[in-house]
Amino acid sequence: MGIETKNLQIKYGDKLILKNANFRVNNEEIVTIIGPNGSGKTTLIKALSRYIKAYSGNIYLGGKDIYTIQTKKIAREMAILPQVKHVSADITVENLVSYGRYPHLSFGKRIGKDDKDIIHWAIEKTGLVKLKDRYIGNLSGGERQRAWIAMALAQKPKILILDEPTTYLDISYQLEVLELVKELNQSLGITVIMVLHDLNQAARYSDKIYVLKDGEVCQYGKPNSILQTKLLKDVFRIEAHIYEDKINDCPYFIPHKIIEMSIID
Numbered sequence: 001m002g003i004e005t006k007n008l009q010i011k012y013g014d015k016l017i018l019k020n021a022n023f024r025v026n027n028e029e030i031v032t033i034i035g036p037n038g039s040g041k042t043t044l045i046k047a048l049s050r051y052i053k054a055y056s057g058n059i060y061l062g063g064k065d066i067y068t069i070q071t072k073k074i075a076r077e078m079a080i081l082p083q084v085k086h087v088s089a090d091i092t093v094e095n096l097v098s099y100g101r102y103p104h105l106s107f108g109k110r111i112g113k114d115d116k117d118i119i120h121w122a123i124e125k126t127g128l129v130k131l132k133d134r135y136i137g138n139l140s141g142g143e144r145q146r147a148w149i150a151m152a153l154a155q156k157p158k159i160l161i162l163d164e165p166t167t168y169l170d171i172s173y174q175l176e177v178l179e180l181v182k183e184l185n186q187s188l189g190i191t192v193i194m195v196l197h198d199l200n201q202a203a204r205y206s207d208k209i210y211v212l213k214d215g216e217v218c219q220y221g222k223p224n225s226i227l228q229t230k231l232l233k234d235v236f237r238i239e240a241h242i243y244e245d246k247i248n249d250c251p252y253f254i255p256h257k258i259i260e261m262s263i264i265d
């Protein structure tokens with residue numbers, strides 16, 4: 001399933017945060033949003049998941065105006081891993097994962113055998129079998145992140161939205177999460193939209209990258225066309241050498257200089 005925005009504008013109070021964003025993710029693509037802190041990445045993701053309302057413009061989910069679709073139906077199609085998560089520490093991994101089934105339950109219905117099978121599948125897929133009875137509060141950052149991903153998977157979404165899924169994770173967990181996302185995309189055909197700060201990881205794991213700067217989409221395209229010295233300079237204020245990663249068939253860069261912000265800026 002795909003998702004698209006047309007001239008999307010978002011305001012917080014009087015302040016225009018997202019300006020005329022045209023954003024398109026095709027079915028079964030992995031699209032990553034990159035951009036400096038405060039550039040509007042989370043705002044865009046919240047709008048896509050209908051968590052905040054558009055000031056103007058449109059959002060289409062599978063070709064349908066998102067504001068005409070029932071909330072429960074959206075929750076069945078789309079799972080979100082938010083940047084900031086709220087949950088009490090004293091629920092078990094299995095309980096957290098079971099929340100993912102709620103959008104699929106009919107009114108008044110309890111979790112049934114099919115739901116339990118899916119919960120178990122999500123727990124297995126994220127390597128959490130041995131941890132399923134542990135409390136969320138007693139897990140390491142990486143284990144907890146995997147539990148959240150398992151909950152999103154239990155939703156059996158067509159679109160998975162992940163806001164900085166690798167934050168707080170050590171390098172092996174970061175790669176584990178990104179490999180899992182890639183595997184889910186390839187084996188189950190799940191469309192993925194994520195926000196990453198590590199541009200080399202974005203280049204390695206994305207079919208397409210959108211670059212946000214000051215609330216505007218300033219560029220988008222395949223990793224090869226996006227990761228250029230000019231973009232690194234203009235958007236991220238770094239000078240870098242760009243190389244080719246032959247093993248993963250993508251560009252990668254090594255920064256060597258930070259460009260100072262001018263006082264006027």
Ligand SMILES: Nc1ncnc2c1ncn2[C@@H]1O[C@H](COP(=O)(O)OP(=O)(O)OP(=O)(O)O)[C@@H](O)[C@H]1O
Nearest residue numbers: 012013017035036037038039040041042043044083
């Ligand atoms: N609830 C809010 N009320 C007012 N302003 C907000 C609110 N949420 C975000 N903002 C502002 O909107 C702008 C975009 O924020 P957003 O969270 O989308 O950035 P981001 O690109 O996700 O940044 P980061 O990389 O730090 O997560 C920022 O200037 C932020 O201060």
Ligand SMILES: [Mg+2]
Nearest residue numbers: 041042043083
């Ligand atoms: Mg953010």
